[in-house]
Structures are given as structure tokens and as C-alpha cells.
Amino acid sequence: MVKLFTAEEVAKHSSLESCWVVLYGSVYDVTDFLPHHPGGSKAILQLAGRDATEDYDPIHPPGTLENGLRPEAKLGSVDLSTLSRSEEAPIEDGQGDAASRRLPPLDTLLNLDDIERVATRQISHKAWAYYFSAADDLISKRLNNEAYRSILLRPRIFIDVGKCETSTTLLGHGVGLPVYVSPAAAARLAHTTGEAGIAQACGKFNAIQLISTNASMTPEQIVKDAASGQVFGFQLYVQVEQSKSEALLSRINKLSHKIKFICLTLDAPAPGNREHDERASNMAATQSVTSIVQSSSTSKPPEGSGGTISIANQLFLGTDSRLTWKTTLPWLRKQTNLPIILKGIQTHEDAHLASLHAPLVQGIILSNHGGRELDTAPPAVHTLLEIRKYCPEVFTKLEVWVDGGIRRGTDVVKALCLGARGVGIGRAALWGLGAGGPEGVERTLEILKAEIETCMRLLGVTSISELGPKYVNTRAIEHLIYDGPAGLEDKQPRLWVPAKL
Numbered sequence: 001m002v003k004l005f006t007a008e009e010v011a012k013h014s015s016l017e018s019c020w021v022v023l024y025g026s027v028y029d030v031t032d033f034l035p036h037h038p039g040g041s042k043a044i045l046q047l048a049g050r051d052a053t054e055d056y057d058p059i060h061p062p063g064t065l066e067n068g069l070r071p072e073a074k075l076g077s078v079d080l081s082t083l084s085r086s087e088e089a090p091i092e093d094g095q096g097d098a099a100s101r102r103l104p105p106l107d108t109l110l111n112l113d114d115i116e117r118v119a120t121r122q123i124s125h126k127a128w129a130y131y132f133s134a135a136d137d138l139i140s141k142r143l144n145n146e147a148y149r150s151i152l153l154r155p156r157i158f159i160d161v162g163k164c165e166t167s168t169t170l171l172g173h174g175v176g177l178p179v180y181v182s183p184a185a186a187a188r189l190a191h192t193t194g195e196a197g198i199a200q201a202c203g204k205f206n207a208i209q210l211i212s213t214n215a216s217m218t219p220e221q222i223v224k225d226a227a228s229g230q231v232f233g234f235q236l237y238v239q240v241e242q243s244k245s246e247a248l249l250s251r252i253n254k255l256s257h258k259i260k261f262i263c264l265t266l267d268a269p270a271p272g273n274r275e276h277d278e279r280a281s282n283m284a285a286t287q288s289v290t291s292i293v294q295s296s297s298t299s300k301p302p303e304g305s306g307g308t309i310s311i312a313n314q315l316f317l318g319t320d321s322r323l324t325w326k327t328t329l330p331w332l333r334k335q336t337n338l339p340i341i342l343k344g345i346q347t348h349e350d351a352h353l354a355s356l357h358a359p360l361v362q363g364i365i366l367s368n369h370g371g372r373e374l375d376t377a378p379p380a381v382h383t384l385l386e387i388r389k390y391c392p393e394v395f396t397k398l399e400v401w402v403d404g405g406i407r408r409g410t411d412v413v414k415a416l417c418l419g420a421r422g423v424g425i426g427r428a429a430l431w432g433l434g435a436g437g438p439e440g441v442e443r444t445l446e447i448l449k450a451e452i453e454t455c456m457r458l459l460g461v462t463s464i465s466e467l468g469p470k471y472v473n474t475r476a477i478e479h480l481i482y483d484g485p486a487g488l489e490d491k492q493p494r495l496w497v498p499a500k501l
Contacts, residue, residue: 003076007050007083014049016041020075022051022083027075033068051083058127058188061218106436106443112407112428115444119190119434127189129280131430134371135272140379141371144405147379151414152473156460164453167206168464170422171261171339171362171399173231176206178416178464179448182367182403182426183235183263183343185214190434195222198429201441203227205449208422210263213237219251223258235263235343238320238328249335262336263365264328267344269321272373329357341401343367346383348390349487355397363399363421370404370426380404382481384418385474390486395419409451416464417472 005027013020019031021044034041047055103122109115120128134141168178181198188194195215199222202209210233211219223232234252239245252259332340341363345351354364366380366387378386380402387394394400402415403424412423425448432444456462459471 004079005076006079010078011049014045016045019044019048021047021049021056022078023053023056025077025080027078028069029073029075030069032070033073037068051078058194059186059216061216061221103436106439109435109443109447111447112431112444115428115435115440115447116431118436119431119440123190123434126280127186127434129276130186130189131427131434133274133276134375135274135373136375138371139375140368140377141405144368144371144379145407146405147381147477148405148408148411148414150476151381152476153410153414153455153459154471154473155458156471159460159462161457161460161462163462164456165463166449166452166456168421170208170231170401171341173208173260174206175208175231177445177449177452178420178422179406179412179445179452180208180233180401180422180424181210181429182370182424183210183212183215183233183265184426184430185212186216187430187433188216190430191437191440193433193437196225197433197438198441199223199226199230199232200438201429201432201445203230204442205445206230207445208233210235210424211259213248219255219259223255226258230258232259233261233263233341234259235265236332237265237268238323239318240320241318242320242331244318246335249332253336253338256338259338261339261341261362262332263341263343264332265343266323267346267367267369268319268373269323272369272375274372325353325357329360333360339363341365341399344369346377347482348383348386348394351383351387351394351400352391352488355391355394358397361398363401364394365401365403365424366420367403367424378482381415381418382477384415384420385478385481388419388469389481391488392419406448409448409453410455412448412452413455413459413467414472416467417469418474419469 007022010020010022010027012018013029016034017031018029019034020027020029022028030037030044034044037044044052103118109118123131166178167174167176169175170178170180181202187198191197193200194217195209195211196217199209203226206227206229208231209222211222212235214237215222219234223230226232236245236249249262252262329340339362340360342354342361343365345354345364345366346368351364351366354361366383368374368377368379371377384400384402387400399421400419401422401424402420403426406412406415406423406425406428415423425444428444428448429441432441434440436443456467459467461467461471
């Protein structure tokens with residue numbers, strides 16, 4: 001017979017010595033698991049003694065609970081009638097009054113800013129804070145957007161642009177758009193369909209989606225209903241316990257009919273200081289303590305709850321910060337035969353080093369992690385120009401992709417003109433998901449596709465392959481590009497290499 005606990009009984013177990021939580025109506029004793037939780041014990045303690053489903057569910061893929069706890073940790077069920085109204089409420093796409101608001105028709109949202117505004121009204125504050133947050137003073141995040149505004153376009157006239165084609169190839173795979181969805185964690189904070197909802201939208205446009213190690217769904221779930229020929233990549237954070245990463249890569253290898261490459265993330269050896277995310281976590285923890293105290297006069301706040309932990313910090317704990325060129329790439333090649341691309345290149349020196357590892361490394365992604373790691377790190381388009389200045393041969397040795405700051409189709413076109421093969425969007429896909437589920441992501445990609453086509457036609461270009469440096473004027477930002485010694489082991493410092501017109 002299943003034992004039934006009241007909420008008051010659960011609330012008494014809210015300390016390091018005895019920590020219980022309610023998940024999906026069941027009561028679990030997680031005391032022994034606290035020191036082993038990848039996100040740290042504080043992440044659990046701030047939810048101790050109460051229903052943690054709403055916090056747990058959007059972040060953890062199915063099966064996480066079963067794999068992490070012993071069977072005997074499940075103590076019984078909670079009497080739902082004893083839960084407070086806030087704990088009893090089901091998880092919804094929207095929060096509070098936002099869920100009942102009438103959404104504007106998606107086709108009335110004309111740009112990515114419109115979509116973000118609608119999503120912001122719909123999703124929880126915790127979700128908004130995690131998606132919106134960036135490092136320190138958000139300087140890199142803002143500069144990611146502003147950098148593209150300073151690049152001017154150079155249109156040509158008297159050209160037949162009746163037909164315009166946005167299809168291209170990325171790592172040899174034909175795609176309908178040069179735009180891909182960057183890896184992002186916790187998509188189910190925006191909508192219950194999560195990363196699978198993003199995959200559904202990408203399938204409509206034959207666009208690549210990169211799946212995060214920290215996705216809120218399993219890779220198997222995300223690719224399960226993918227369209228025929230749809231291409232995915234898998235973004236890897238290597239864990240300190242490498243056996244966990246090896247087991248994960250073994251699963252990815254079995255999905256190679258859909259997941260076609262591995263994206264090794266290198267720009268986040270430690271979590272950045274994301275204060276919006278931290279504040280939202282502190283606010284949630286305060287509300288949790290208040291709920292526990294109100295539910296039982298004998299309850300006390302969970303020990304350790306004063307030092308709350310943000311979503312980002314939970315996800316990063318357990319990530320290995322000891323990766324090197326010498327040790328990590330050979331290890332990764334032993335685990336998979338899938339093509340490898342390196343994410344997080346922020347200098348021409350590292351782009352050059354990556355090119356020396358071709359063909360083991362087949363591509364790089366210029367990225368400052370959406371401005372979420374090191375504030376005042378350069379936007380990707382600056383690194384793109386830096387490579388053109390010091391080591392342009394990189395473009396012939398491997399594919400160069402970029403992400404960060406893309407708000408318009410013109411931004412995409414400018415990056416392609418400067419040598420990028422693929423252009424990633426991260427937050428934009430999450431905002432789309434929050435604004436309208438899979439259809440919201442479809443609208444996001446639809447807007448970008450239309451803007452790319454318009455820009456190409458007005459430039460006098462009908463295919464992606466025609467785009468090149470002659471269509472842009474970068475003089476306004478060239479003074480911001482690194483101007484020191486080249487720092488390349490096998491090269492002498494060189495002057496700017498002019499574009500071939």
C-alpha cells in the first residue's frame with residue numbers, strides 16, 4: 001500500500017539532515033543524493049520540503065529522476081488536498097494573468113523584437129530572467145546587436161532578381177536556410193513542447209538545430225518526429241566525470257541518422273556572472289521559504305537556502321574546465337566518428353589553431369556565448385573581421401559559422417558576406433517558442449527568411465554563393481578590431497588583406 005503524506009509532514013523535512021521533495025505527486029527522500037547532485041546541493045535545498053515539480057520539470061529530461069535516485073528513495077505520495085493553491089496549480093505555458101491574455105495573431109508580429117515582447121508577457125519571470133540574462137553589465141550582449149548596425153550594405157542595380165534562393169550547404173548537408181538554431185538549455189521553460197517544438201519548426205524550413213547537452217528533453221525525444229532529411233548537431237559540454245560524457249556520446253552515435261555532427265563548446269569553462277538569473281533565483285527561493293513557513297507552524301526555512309543557485313549555475317556544475325587542444329580532441333575522436341566543430345572561438349589565434357587540426361575539426365563557431373560568459377568579449381562579427389585581417393586562409397580550411405546578436409535578415413546577410421557559412425540564433429528561437437510554441441518558432445524563421453530574401457534582392461544577389469565582401473562596407477568598425485601582433489606561430493604579422501573584387 002502506498003503511504004500518503006500531507007504537505008505539512010513533507011515540510012518538516014527541509015534540512016541537510018533530512019531533505020524531502022515532492023515531484024509529480026510522489027514524495028522522495030533526497031538526503032543522500034544532495035552531495036551528488038550535478039547542480040549542487042543548494043539547488044535542491046532551496047526546494048526542500050515542498051512540491052518541486054514546477055522548478056524541476058522544465059529543466060530535467062525524462063529519466064533523470066530514475067537514474068539519479070535509488071528506488072527506496074521514493075517514500076510514497078502526497079495528499080494533493082493538503083497542498084497550497086500555488087503548489088497545486090499545474091505547470092502552464094504562461095504564468096499568472098499572462099496565460100489568459102489574448103495573444104495577437106502570429107502573422108501580425110513583424111520582426112523578432114515583436115516576438116520577444118509577446119514572449120516576455122507570456123513566460124514566467126524565472127524563464128525570462130534565464131533567457132534574457134547576460135554577463136555583468138550586458139555590454140557584450142548589447143555589442144552583439146550593435147556591431148551589425150555599423151556595417152553598411154552596398155547594393156548593385158540593373159540585375160534580374162526575380163528568383164532568389166536561400167538554400168545552401170553546411171558541413172556538406174543541404175539546408176533551406178543559412179540560419180541554424182544555436183544550442184540552448186531549458187526550452188521547456190518557454191513552452192511544454194520544448195526542444196521538440198523547435199525541431200518541428202526547423203523541419204518546416206529544413207534548418208539545422210543544435211541540441212544542447214542541457215536540453216530539457218532527451219536527444220531521442222527531440223529527433224523522434226523529425227522531418228525526412230532534417231539535420232541536427234549535438235552540442236557537448238564535457239563533464240568532469242568523463243564516463244558520463246562517453247555514455248552520452250554513445251547514445252548520440254546511435255542517432256547518427258539524424259544527428260550529423262558534434263559541436264564541442266569551449267567558451268564556457270565556468271559560468272558567467274548573470275545577475276538577472278541570480279536575482280530571479282533569489283526571489284524564487286524567498287517565495288519558497290515563505291510558502292514552507294506558512295504551511296506549517298513547526299517548519300523552518302531549509303538550511304543553506306540563503307545561498308541560492310541560479311539556473312545557469314545549476315546547469316554548469318559538473319562541467320570540466322580542464323579541456324586542452326592536446327588531450328580533448330584525441331579523446332573526443334575516440335568516442336565518435338561524427339564530424340567535429342568547435343564553438344566559442346573569439347580570436348584569430350584560436351581560429352588559426354583550429355584550422356591546423358583540420359580535417360579532424362571541420363568547422364568553428366565564432367561566439368561569445370550570447371554575451372553570457374565574459375563581458376566585453378568581442379562580438380562574433382569582430383572576430384570574423386579579425387580572421388580576415390590576420391589569417392584569411394582559415395576560410396579555405398574549415399567552415400566558419402557565427403552566432404550572437406542576430407535580429408534581422410540583414411544581419412545574416414552581412415555575416416555571410418564576410419565569410420560565414422552559417423549564422424546561429426539562440427534566444428530568438430526561445431522567444432518564438434514562448435510567444436507561440438512551435439508555430440512561434442516557425443514565425444521567427446519565416447520572418448528571417450523573408451528579410452534575407454528582401455536584402456539579397458535589394459543587393460542585386462540571387463543566391464547565397466554570390467555574397468561576398470564587395471557587398472559590405474565595414475570601415476566604421478575596423479578601428480575596433482584587434483590591432484596587435486598576429487600571434488601565429490608559423491606566420492609573420494601581416495597587414496590587412498583586401499577583399500578580392
